[in-house]
Amino acid sequence: MEKGELKNIAADLDALKKLMVLSLVQKGFKQKQLASVLAISEGTLSSMFPKGLLKEAKGLSPDE
Structure with missing residues (x-):
């Protein structure tokens, strides 16, 4: 596996x-x-x- 592929896999896992x-x-x-x-x-x-995203996520229901 090449370095670029590993970086892409790592980025996908992070996401x-x-x-x-x-x-x-x-x-x-x-x-x-x-x-x-x-x-x-x-x-x-x-x-x-990003600032405030986790707080915003707290206020959302799974259906929204």
């Missing part, structure tokens, strides 16, 4: 991780819980997303 975090926040999981499971700080988790 999937972010989508899963947003989905779990939307379902009511706390940032603290998710950060703990991912073995990162809450600050690191928060910095993975």
Whole structure:
């Protein structure tokens, strides 16, 4: 596998991780819980997303 392919796979996995975090926040999981499971700080988790996106996700229902 070439370096470019590995970078693409890593980027795809990162995007999937972010989508899963947003989905779990939307379902009511706390940032603290998710950060703990991912073995990162809450600050690191928060910095993975544009400002306010996680708070916005908290207010959305899964059907919206």
